Amino acid sequence: MVANNTAKGHKGFVTTPAEQRFRAKYIVSDGCWLWTGTTQGRGAYPDFWDGKRHVRGHRFAWEQAFGPIPDGLVVMHTCDQPLCVRPVHLRLGTQADNLRDMATKGRSRNQHTVAAALD
Ligand SMILES: [Zn+2]
Numbered sequence: 558m559v560a561n562n563t564a565k566g567h568k569g570f571v572t573t574p575a576e577q578r579f580r581a582k583y584i585v586s587d588g589c590w591l592w593t594g595t596t597q598g599r600g601a602y603p604d605f606w607d608g609k610r611h612v613r614g615h616r617f618a619w620e621q622a623f624g625p626i627p628d629g630l631v632v633m634h635t636c637d638q639p640l641c642v643r644p645v646h647l648r649l650g651t652q653a654d655n656l657r658d659m660a661t662k663g664r665s666r667n668q669h670t671v672a673a674a675l676d
Contacts, residue, residue, distance in 0.1 A: 575605075575607045575608050575617075576621060579605060579614070579617060579618070579621070582594035582603075582605065582614070583603075583614075583642050588636075589636055589638045589640070589641035589643055589646060590618075590641060590642050590643035590646075591638070591640045591641060591642075592614050592640040592641070592642055594614070596640070597611065597613070598613075600639045601639055601640070602614065602615065602639050602640075603615060603639075603640060603642055605617050613632075614642045615632050615634065615639075615641065615642050615647055616632045617642075618642040618643070618644055618647065619632045619644060619647050619649075621644070622644035623644065626649065627649070629651065630649045630650065630651060631649070631650055631651065631652055631654075631655050632647050632648070632649060633647065633648050633649070633650045633654065633655050633658060634646060634647060635647070635648055637662060
């Protein structure tokens with residue numbers, strides 16, 4: 558005899574956990590995991606409804622992978638791709654770090670352009 562463990566109650570639908578819904582909203586690749594859902598804000602960051610509130614997708618991804626984000630810290634992209642939600646491409650920093658990081662990247666990009674022009 559095989560025990561019938563299939564839960565077939567009258568209420569046949571299952572609540573999908575936020576984590577599971579999140580996973581359906583990005584494309585996994587060898588590089589960045591790009592968000593395919595809706596976006597929010599000027600930087601076009603991933604927008605995710607976690608069941609209680611709208612959160613930024615990369616923040617949600619960080620919390621799923623590493624735990625709660627300490628107060629006052631931001632989740633930054635090391636890959637410079639706002640739509641990326643791959644935890645290993647994310648790191649914590651302060652808002653000041655974030656601005657400095659963007660400035661540095663902007664500067665190095667300009668230097669690169671200059672170098673290319675001199676070639
Ligand atoms: Zn990335």
